[in-house]
Amino acid sequence: MNKNNKRSTWKYGQPKTAFISGGGSGLGLNIAKELIQEGANIAIFDHGRSDDLVQYLNQLIVHNDQRIERYIVDIADPKALDKAMNSAVSEVGVPDFALNSAGILRTATFSKLSYETFEQVINVNLIGSRNFAFSVLQHMQSGGHLILVASLAGIVGSYTHAAYAASKFGVVGLAEVLRLELKLKGISVSVICPGEIDTPLLKQERIDGSPITEMMNDFAGVLSVEDAINGIMKGLKTRQYMITPGFRAKLTRAIARKFTTLFHLIADSKLAKAYSKFQSK
Incomplete structure (x- = not known):
């Protein structure tokens, strides 16, 4: 657990039971680990790449009656997800x-x-967000907290991210509507919009992706996993609506949302420089 998170408290009480999709890796896994060490019961919904995930997470429990279970399910399959959540x-x-x-x-x-490929990204990222929210809201009661992971790419477009940005802009739009509708039911909504995080996924994108994308995205910076999780957990503990860890990523979000013309000028300038440098690629 991050030392900074140990000193912070949950504004509305710490979670007792957390449902997390994509909890087998990345942000989902790291947030699951934080919550387990806060004493929460955890249900993870994912494709199931690691057979020893539950065994590993059980080593982190802080009291004997904590429950950690895993459900192998396709987030894009609403009926299968409903069944898994009921279980x-x-x-x-x-x-x-x-x-x-x-x-x-x-x-x-x-x-x-x-x-x-475009359809696959939309189905997992956007339709999957719809499916998860719809399924969990059949059970969540007043006082609950629903969180959707979007991206800084859900606020600003980026080179080569047509499918990803379209899906994540959709997730942000869905969260905006759910924030209003669920307020009437006493349920809080947050949407996490991080910039790039130094994970194996990012390293692979650097290998397979366009150097133009890398140069343009440099404006928002890259966070370590620890710093990203620390910033996200602080936002979750206060039920902040839009959570973007890291100063440079926050600045990027603010400029893009409040000063769109300025942001376009910055992006166009970086694109021109990147294209000039890498046009042969």
Whole structure:
């Protein structure tokens, strides 16, 4: 657990039962670890790449009656997700914290991005967010907290991110509507919009992706996993609506949302420099 998070408290009480999609890796796994060490019961919904995930997470529990279960399910399959969540409610408990972290990234310039790839990204990132929210809200009660993971790419467009940005802009739009509708039911909504985080996924994108994308995204900076999780957890503990860890990423978000013309000038300038440098690629 991050030392900074140990000193912070949950404004509305710490979660008792958390449902987390994509909890087998990345942000989902790291937030699951934080919550386990806070004493929460955890239900993870993912594709199941690691057979020893539950065994590993059980080593982090702080009291003997904590429950950690895993459900292998496709987030894009609403019926299967409903079934898995019904089982989780029976076996782990009614969720008062629910985080949709499942997502994929596929990059290419739009003219080279196949329909099938575009559809896959939309189905996992946007339709999956819809499915997760719809399923969990059949069980969540007043006082609960629903969190959707979007991206800084859900605020600003980036080179080669047509499918990813379209899906994440959609997630932000969904969160905006849910924030209003669920307020009437006493349920809080947050949307996490981080910039780039130094993970194996980012390292692989650096290998496979466009150097133009890397140069343009440099404006928002890259956070370590520890710094990203620390910033996200602070936002979650106060139920902040839009959570973007890191000063440079926050600045990027602010400029893009409040000074769009200025942001376009900055982006166009970086694009011109990157294209000049890497046009042969």
